Amino acid sequence: MAIHLTNPPPGLYATKTPSQQQQQHRPAGSHAAAAAAATVAMPQTASAASSSVAVKKNMRQAAPVVVARRRTTAVESGGVALASVWREVQGERDWEGMVEGTAEEELHPLLRGEIVRYGELVAATYKAFDLDAASKRYLNCKYGKARMLDEVGMAGAGYEVTRYIYAAPDLAAGPPCPSRWIGYVAVATDEAVRRLGRRDIVVSFRGTVTGSEWVANMMSSLAPARFDPADPRPDVKVESGFLSVYTSDDATCRFTCGSCRNQLLSEVTRLIAKHKHEDVSVTLAGHSMGSSLALLLGYDLAELGLNRDARGRAVPITVFSFAGPRVGNTAFKDRCDELGVKVLRVVNVNDPITKLPGIFLNENSRVLGGKLELPWSSSCYTHVGVELALDFFKARDPACVHDLEAYLGLLKCPKVTKVMKEGEDLFSKAKKIVLEQSFDTWRWQMAAIQVGGLVQALGM
Template sequence: MALSINPALNPSIVSRGLRSQRLRVSASAVAAAPSSVASRSASVPALVVGTHAVPGANARPPLSSVWREVQGADDWEDMVEPLSPLLCEEIVRYGEFVAACYKAFDLDQASRRYLNCKYGKGSMLREVGMGGSGYEVTKYIYATPDISIPTQTGTCCSRWIGYVTVASDDAVRRLGRRDILVAFRGTVTNTEWIANFMSSLTPARLDPHDPRPDVKVESGFLSLYTSDDSTCKFSGGSCREQLLSELARLIHKYKDEEISITLAGHSMGSSLALLLGYDLAELGLNRDGSNRDIPITVYSFGGPRVGNLGFKDRCEELGVKVLRVVNVNDPVTKLPGVFFNENFRLPWSCSCYTHVGVELALDFFKMKNPACVHDLDAYIGLLKSWPKMAKMKKEGADFISRMRKLLRAEKLEAWLLLEASRQVGNLVQSLRI
């Protein structure tokens, strides 16, 4: 989908930190400062993200040497504000793995694969145009809304929700570690929408040895994660059981290597990604052969709130890193808990919904198609075009600055300076930069 960006709405960034407050930064600031991992070098050559050049590429070290920082080891310190080109590239890459879920999901009611993946595991990534991604799909994942609405193919209500994939040997050399990735799609079917609207907090209780009743999550998301449909021949247990079993297998297989666990999802899928990240860490399954913690990173695209303050605090305590990519005009990112959330300091705040992690805020809205505010392709499209927009905005700002210096040198009247700046601003806007 082509993305139209209103030039009057500047892309923005929200300040880093798990306890951050909102701070807008114009796109020119993205281009004006180098990324944290590149800031030690004075040269500023170009990097290609998608099809666009990004300042500061050759100045940065390879991903293999800084992957822990890119995965949030330091809570993306100095990488979100301004946006690091390397981090931007990785966000786009993981977003495209999530987009593959939509491309591969079969919604043709006449198809024998209806509500499942159109392709086999061996060919799925190639069929959706990601054959060169350097990852291999190892398992398909199915989820079951805890709501009985029969389909024309029978009463099975389990749906294909995503897949587990792992970096190949060639990709490991570039990435610096064996990346185990789980990608989740967002809400598509009616039962999933109904489950999403349950909007009541309930104790997660995922660790039977330590239930932690103060850690609460949204009941609809929890039901998708834990419910099982025994009539479905594909699922083989709940979404949770499928995931924990496959991830435990892969962790054991690569236990003697450097491993990362990356969980990426859009909308409802980002909620499942966060629940899985919390679950793995709470159960202590993210340990390698030397009993070291394997880093868990969640990339959330347009994700809603998932749990309460107790859930947020426990995720932080367990070291689950979450980067929330949100459109400030996307209503889904404000749900649930529109009125009672982390922005209110109330005595019963433990019963309020709270976002988890570091937020990267985008700002786009297409009047002719309001649905684009939540569309994953729109999210990815803006991130791909961000470097180009930032470069043009910086050049425009530099031109205005030069004009001001020239006018001051000529000692012209103040009103001429203002008029010149206004005309340049109109020119920049008319060129849609």
């Protein structure tokens, strides 16, 4: 069922005096003074033309998407500091109050800004990815850690990249697959901490590029995750291809050693320990297959209890998933909910990737008549978290419906990308949307290599 959220958390919409703002949601430690002053500048939008947005939570039964239009409020002009409400923006209350429960539901501007910001950190993985077959860094990152964000135009992002992550799927057929650059780990700088209200640890993952990754994506059988040796939980199952990319090791990799999982767990826990006396958050963001890896990492950290600070408090884990597929079964979803892993799934309702795997066996086919649980329910794929559905066009161009820059263009410029379903040629409008955006060359390179990888994987 669709969720209309009507009760915003304190401080998000109400007008307050300066003294009240200082008392509410004040971060602990040295960030308290900065929290009252720091504010986030939001992109200006128009009230007459806007994006279509819907928010829903994943329930046991099928949930229709409710589409709503964007409105502008006074909050967008300032007055609420991100540092004072960062826990709500990170999903502490499952984003309740981030959306008004009126006939025209509204995505809160602070949340909108954070979604775009993390999406751009994911887009950096594509822009830095080397697609030149003649390069010695082919299918790896073109730049060193110290200058990667600068080189892709994000010098002011406020993060320091601390480690690159590499991964390779273990495919039963064919020769071993070499490890490729899959993303990076970064930590907020001191200046960014004053604005964000905490020390944010970010892990960003790119989506599918190579042929072996396409093959892994098609390994849709469920396999037990078994991340905690002391409590393996064989009922918690995830897609075997994503699990392979996450856990497989390539001993020949010249850039690093250990599996993607080992690299991530060691680096994230190192950063949590380094900043254990501060307010810390772990934010995992990815596009397509990368969102699956982000969710696996979030579950892994929480299941092993590695998200703890010096006082034994749980460090919040938030996943921002862009165009992400389903990852695991119902037991996996339930366990993520139980562990407090917060997931916000940003999807285009016309994107077919977000409906995979589990075209037939999914959360909508578990229960008959709303009461009788069917025998195959444990084998049904189920989405995790809260869905933010963007309904911006119906088009046959897969480079558009699944493209990360198209997602971000909609969120940043709802006035430009709104599509009203009133009989217009939606394909023409989709083309117009793409042409009006300032897409870099890398977008078309990525589209070409993804199509080529799919063709190779299918043996065409």
